[in-house]
Amino acid sequence: MVNLFQRNLFQRNIILFYIIGSLMWARFYIPVLALFYVASQVPIEQFAVIMGVFSLTILLFEVPSGVVADIIGKKKTLMIARFAYVIELFLVAFFNGFWIFFIAKIISGFAVSLSSGADDALLYDTLKKLKIEHKHKEIYGKFHMIMNVSMAVFFIAGSILFTINPKLPAIISIPFAFVGFILTFLLEEPFQSNKQLSIKSSMLHFKEGWTYFKNHKYVKYLVLYSFPVYLIIHALMSMSSAYLKEIQIPISVIGLIAFISSMIIAYASKKANQIEEYLGEAKTLRAIQVLAGVGVFFCALMIPFAGAALYMFIPFVSGFFVVIINHYMNAHIESSHRATMLSIKNMFDNLAFFLFFPIIGYLIKFKSMQFSFLSLGIFFVVWVFLLHLYARNKNFKEVCK
Numbered sequence: 235m236v237n238l239f240q241r242n243l244f245q246r247n248i249i250l251f252y253i254i255g256s257l258m259w260a261r262f263y264i265p266v267l268a269l270f271y272v273a274s275q276v277p278i279e280q281f282a283v284i285m286g287v288f289s290l291t292i293l294l295f296e297v298p299s300g301v302v303a304d305i306i307g308k309k310k311t312l313m314i315a316r317f318a319y320v321i322e323l324f325l326v327a328f329f330n331g332f333w334i335f336f337i338a339k340i341i342s343g344f345a346v347s348l349s350s351g352a353d354d355a356l357l358y359d360t361l362k363k364l365k366i367e368h369k370h371k372e373i374y375g376k377f378h379m380i381m382n383v384s385m386a387v388f389f390i391a392g393s394i395l396f397t398i399n400p401k402l403p404a405i406i407s408i409p410f411a412f413v414g415f416i417l418t419f420l421l422e423e424p425f426q427s428n429k430q431l432s433i434k435s436s437m438l439h440f441k442e443g444w445t446y447f448k449n450h451k452y453v454k455y456l457v458l459y460s461f462p463v464y465l466i467i468h469a470l471m472s473m474s475s476a477y478l479k480e481i482q483i484p485i486s487v488i489g490l491i492a493f494i495s496s497m498i499i500a501y502a503s504k505k506a507n508q509i510e511e512y513l514g515e516a517k518t519l520r521a522i523q524v525l526a527g528v529g530v531f532f533c534a535l536m537i538p539f540a541g542a543a544l545y546m547f548i549p550f551v552s553g554f555f556v557v558i559i560n561h562y563m564n565a566h567i568e569s570s571h572r573a574t575m576l577s578i579k580n581m582f583d584n585l586a587f588f589l590f591f592p593i594i595g596y597l598i599k600f601k602s603m604q605f606s607f608l609s610l611g612i613f614f615v616v617w618v619f620l621l622h623l624y625a626r627n628k629n630f631k632e633v634c635k
Contacts, residue, residue, distance in 0.1 A: 241364065243422040244360050244363050244364050244422055244424060245364065246420070246422070247356070247357070247360040247421055247422055247424075248357075248360065248361075248373065250417060250420055250421055251357055251377055252376075252377055252380045252381075253414075253417060254316075254414045254417050254418060255377055255380070255381040255384075256380060256381050256384035256385075257410045257411065257413055257414035257417070258316065258319065258410075258411060258414040259381055259384065259385050259388070260384065260385075260388045260407055260410035260411070260414075261323075261388070261392075261403075261404075261407045262388050262389070262391055262392035262395055262396075262402075262403035262404070262406050262407050263326075263392055263396065263403035263404050263407065264385070264388075264389060264392065264492070265389040265390075265392050265393050265474070265475060265488055265489050265491075265492030265493075266392060266393055266396045266403070266475045266485065266488055266489075267472060267474075267475055268281055268472070268473060268474075268475045268476040269396070269400075269475045269476065269479070269485065269488075270326075270396065270400060270403065270404070270475075271284070271335065273396075273400035273401075274326065274330045274331070274335060274400065274401070275330040275331050275332070276330075276331070276332055276335050278476060278595060278598065278599065279595050279596055279598075279599045280332050281595065282591055282592045282594065282595020282596065282598075283592050283595065284332070284335055284336055284339050285339070285472055285587070285591050285592075285595075286587070286588050286589075286591050286592035286595075287336065287339060287340065287343075287588075288339040288340070288342060288343045288346075289343070289584040289585070289586075289587035289588035289591065290343070290584075290588045291339070291340045291342075291343025291344060291347070292343045292346050292347045292350075292580065292581070292584040293581055293584045293585050293588055294347075295343065295344055295347035295348070296347045296350070296577045296578070296580050296581035296584065297574065297577045297578055297581050298347075299311065299344075299347040299348045299352070299577060300352070300574040300575075300576060300577025300578070301574055301577075302348075303348070303352035303355065303574075303577075304355075304574055307423045307426070308352040308353075308355050308356035308359070308423065309356065309418070309421045309422075309423045311348050311349070311352040312348070312349055312352050312353060312356070312418050312421070313415070313418050313419065314345075314348055315344075315345040315346075315348035315349035315352070316345070316349070316411070316414055316415040316418050317415055318341050318342070318344055318345035318348070319342065319345045319411050319414075319415070320408065320411050320412050320415055321341055322338045322339070322341045322342040322345065323404060323407050323408045323411055324408060325337065325338035325341070326338050326404050327401060327404035327405045327407070327408060328401070328405075347577070347580070350576065350577065350580045354374075354560055354564065354576050355564075355576060356421065356423075356424065357370075357373075357374065357377070358370055358564045359424040359425055360422075360424050361373065362424065363424040363425070367565075370561055370564060370565070371506065371507040371510065371557060371558075371561045372507045374557055374560055374561060375503045375504055375505075375506045375507050375557045376503075376504065377503075378499070378500070378503035378504075378553060378556060378557055379500040379501070379503045379504040379553075380500075381500075382496045382497070382499040382500035382503060382553065383496070383497065383500045385496040385499075386492070386493045386494075386495075386496035386497045386500065387493070389489055389492035389493050389495075389496055390489045390490055390492065390493035391406075391489070392489055392492070393485060393486060393487075393488045393489025393490075393492065394486070394489055396485070396489075397485060397486055444578075446568075446574075446575065447575060447578050450566065452566055453563065453566055453567065453575060453579075455624075455625060456559060456562055456563055456579065457578065457579045457582050458582075458621055458624070459519060459559075459621060460559050460579060460582070460583055461582055461583060461585075461586045461617070462526075462586065462613070462614045462617040462618065463522060463523065463526050463551070463555055463559075464555075464583040464586060464587070465583075465586040465587055465590055465591075465610075465614075466526045466529065466530050466548070466551075466610065466614055467526070467548060467551060467552045467555065468587055468591075469587070469590070469591055469594055469610060470529070470530065470533055470545070470548045470607075471495075471548060471549070471552065472591070473594070473598075473603075474488075474492070474495075474545065474548075475488055476598075476603070477533065477541075477545065477603065478491060478541075478542060478545070480536065480603050481536055481537065481538050481539065481541040481542065482538045482539060483539065483542055491542055491545075494546070495545075495546065495548075495549040496549070498546055498549040498550050498553065499549045499550070499552050499553035500553065501550075501553065502549070502550045502551075502552070502553030502554040502557075503553040503554070503556065503557050505554075506553065506554050506557035506558055507557070509521075509554065510558055510561075515562070518558060519558075522551060522554060522555050522558065523618050525547055525550065525551045525554075526547075526548075526551045526555075526614065527611065527614055527615060527618070528547055529544075529545075529547030529548045529551055530548075530607060530610055530611040530614060531607075531608070531611045532544035532545070532547060533545055533548070533607050534604055534607035534608040534610075534611055535604075536603065536604045536607075559579075563575065563576060563579055564576075590610070590613070594606050594609075594610060597609060
């Protein structure tokens with residue numbers, strides 16, 4: 235039973251999630267990410283390799299970090315992750331070259347793996363403790379909306395700062411991340427684990443979690459579903475500044491486009507709950523696939539200037555997809571395995587990025603950006619078709635409804 239004092243602490247968790255989420259994404263260099271790397275003496279093909287290694291790092295640490303979060307607590311895990319973010323920002327802000335950025339991105343990958351499952355799990359557990367988990371889609375959508383509205387403001391400033399000094403966007407980001415790290419101390423852990431962290435307990439928890447994953451048909455389907463959608467969203471958004479420059483958009487305008495992009499993500503996140511309730515689960519999942527496919531093929535047209543408008547399919551899918559897939563995963567997972575299951579899902583997402591993003595980068599260098607995006611679109615269509623056949627198997631009837 236939650237008393238009034240505890241209820242206030244858990245309600246404060248929700249407010250802190252909104253604030254910390256905004257602060258941790260105050261990364262002013264994101265709208266010019268690829269150009270920021272190039273300006274820091276990291277060519278585009280090396281940028282693609284580093285981003286691939288970033289995903290590999292997440293891939294390697296994702297599940298172990300979820301196990302750790304379930305054992306030592308989500309709050310402690312988030313504290314470690316957010317301190318690592320501060321270190322990463324310091325490195326990219328004050329140093330140049332492939333190896334510094336390589337190390338910084340490994341640190342970032344470690345931080346992402348720690349925070350991804352723990353963050354979502356702590357929010358859902360908070361709602362469960364307050365007995366309002368049925369509001370998860372609405373609250374997570376609002377969280378994502380607030381975060382992206384904040385990002386929009388940061389992003390429009392980021393491209394302007396970049397034109398003044400390429401390092402300035404990263405330098406300005408540091409104090410925001412540090413305040414986010416400090417505020418993490420104020421979070422309240424909803425469910426205390428009675429397990430002790432050790433190699434034996436971690437291996438046992440992972441074994442239990444993996445068995446849970448293998449036996450849960452719907453969760454397995456969602457993981458396979460997420461794989462190519464995540465790849466399209468993150469590949470195109472990571473390459474967005476290079477893409478916009480390729481279609482003749484001035485660098486000074488890229489910040490404005492990033493602002494609009496973040497506002498679209500915020501709008502899609504806010505409306506995701508209403509759209510999902512209107513369409514139902516099966517149609518919602520199909521709609522996301524259609525929009526993602528249309529988005530990548532539109533970008534592959536490489537239409538000068540107008541291609542910026544066609545790119546906006548991607549941020550809309552991003553905002554809609556994150557809220558929906560997060561809710562569907564959380565709604566079918568027990569609290570004791572929540573962080574581990576979310577980490578397994580994130581592990582597969584990052585496997586996609588690790589395997590294919592460097593290929594995308596090298597196809598851009600040795601062929602063209604248009605050829606690279608077209609290849610990505612064809613891969614997506616093939617994957618969706620095979621997933622459809624998989625879901626129609628008699629053992630997966632519940633996901634075909």
